[in-house]
Amino acid sequence: MRIGELASRSGLSTRTLRFYEEVGLLVPPPRTSGGYRDYPGSAVARLAFIGESQRAGLTLAEIRSVLTLRDDGQxxxxxxxxxxxxxxxxxxxxxxxxxxxxxxxxxxxxxxxxxxxxxxxxxxxxxxxxxxxx
Amino acid sequence: MRIGELASRSGLSTRTLRFYEEVGLLVPPPRTSGGYRDYPGSAVARLAFIGESQRAGLTLAEIRSVLTLRDDGQxxxxxxxxxxxxxxxxxxxxxxxxxxxxxxxxxxxxxxxxxxxxxxxxxxxxxxxxxxxx
DNA sequence: GTAAACATTCCAGTGCGCTGGAAGGTCAAG
DNA sequence: CTTGACCTTCCAGCGCACTGGAATGTTTAC
The missing domain is CATH 1.20.5 (Single alpha-helices involved in coiled-coils or other helix-helix interfaces)
Known part of the structure; x- marks a missing residue:
């Protein structure tokens, strides 16, 4: 799915999604032949996790630390x-x-x-x- | 009084005092022949007012608005x-x-x-x- | 006369979570 | 073939209350 669709599914702006990638919350997705980001379906759940963590008052840095652990298989x-x-x-x-x-x-x-x-x-x-x- | 004395009397740093002047909380004081700021004694009370206002949760912009009214004689x-x-x-x-x-x-x-x-x-x-x- | 303490200005950064604009490339519909 | 929606990168700023460093000038004490 492209960034616009992920944006509308997650309720975030495309700007915010690119920002999340920049700060390490989203793993850089593969690109289409045209250079567009091509997100896996699991990105929606990942953003839901981020949102829920924010509602619990966690900072983006803390959320990233959790996601990094997970990405490392721990x-x-x-x-x-x-x-x-x-x-x-x-x-x-x-x-x-x-x-x-x-x-x-x-x-x-x-x-x-x-x-x-x-x-x-x-x-x-x-x-x-x-x-x-x- | 020079800036260092005002700093120790008010418990603020000289940097903060210059910053306060820059943002309009302190009226620029006269200068000595050497170019040093020469504060009137009333600056201590003014800084106490600022501190007390901050403890009440007012922003510097709000505090400035109060001080500006006062400086205008209102x-x-x-x-x-x-x-x-x-x-x-x-x-x-x-x-x-x-x-x-x-x-x-x-x-x-x-x-x-x-x-x-x-x-x-x-x-x-x-x-x-x-x-x-x- | 010299050293230390104190002062000056200017520019730039901190943390946090975005948000904005400019200048351009890609793709689907008509 | 063109229009327009969508995407790309880069750089830059917001608000808040400071804080830091560099390079330089002044005053005080010995």
């Missing part, structure tokens, strides 16, 4: 399991960071609600963000 | 309040996304725990990520 189970747990930890960290930022913003929102714009204009830049000694 | 209260609420919404969206990704990963972790590496090796790439018809 079972990637252990590697995949490790990646999953790394990402769970990562997500927990990021959620904690977001929660902290959210607390900061909530404080500012409260302060904003209590601020009279008329009295805003002291020496500081913005008494909502950095509270003055009021 | 009270940025209303603008700041709007930014705060935009970011709160943004954070809620991102936390929901992270939670969704986390659910995907939890599913994969469960599947990984139930996967026997010995039987991994079918036609698919990884039965943890995309479950086969087991």
């Amino acid at each position: 079972a990637p189970c252990a590697h995949v399991t490790a990646l999953i747990h790394e990402h769970l930890d990562d997500i927990d960290r990021r959620m904690a960071e977001l929660a902290a930022t959210r607390r900061v913003l909530r404080t500012l929102a409260t302060r904003a609600a209590a601020t009279d714009p008329a009295e805003c204009g002291g020496d500081d830049i913005c008494s909502i963000v950095i509270a003055g000694e009021t | 009270a940025p209260c209303a603008h700041v309040t709007a930014l705060i609420h935009e970011h709160l919404d943004d954070i809620d969206r991102r936390m929901a996304e992270l939670a969704a990704t986390r659910r995907v990963l939890r599913t994969l972790a469960t599947r990984a725990a139930a996967t026997d590496p010995a039987e991994c090796g079918g036609d698919d790439i990884c039965s943890i990520v995309i479950a086969g018809e087991t």
Whole structure:
């Protein structure tokens, strides 16, 4: 199948497919006599795997590492399991960071609600963000 | 004060300070006879404001927009309040996304725990990520 | 007088996942 | 035979917040 068909079957652009080849996610397929890429049917499943892995938050580099193992004939189970747990930890960290930022913003929102714009204009830049000694 | 002193007082690098000037967060200060930047004391408070705004999750472009209002003599209260609420919404969206990704990963972790590496090796790439018809 | 610490400018790169344009070659339908 | 859809390569940029190096100039301390 040519790149356009693979694109519409996978929901990706032809540009993205060529990019995936460039970064090693897709094995360079054989070419037709005219020089067109000629993908095997299995490319669709490979792209589905890539998409699912992305939805799980894996980076392209990590996905490539899994695919490379597979292409070398090795079972990637252990590697995949490790990646999953790394990402769970990562997500927990990021959620904690977001929660902290959210607390900061909530404080500012409260302060904003209590601020009279008329009295805003002291020496500081913005008494909502950095509270003055009021 | 010269750039090195401002850097150590603010905890930023001299590179970052020059970068901040380049992107319009710092007003270009006067220069000494030797061509060195000569910052007013108020630059410290300005950088504190920038830092606090960043901790609240504002982008440098947004922070600049607040500072520009201030530099033009206008009270940025209303603008700041709007930014705060935009970011709160943004954070809620991102936390929901992270939670969704986390659910995907939890599913994969469960599947990984139930996967026997010995039987991994079918036609698919990884039965943890995309479950086969087991 | 000389060395070290500090400053200047300019250009360019980082990571991530694409996306865009230009200039051209190939193939099927009419 | 021409049109138009499809394909090719190459180079370049996005957004974000910096960071790095090179080559050079200034100030301070001894």
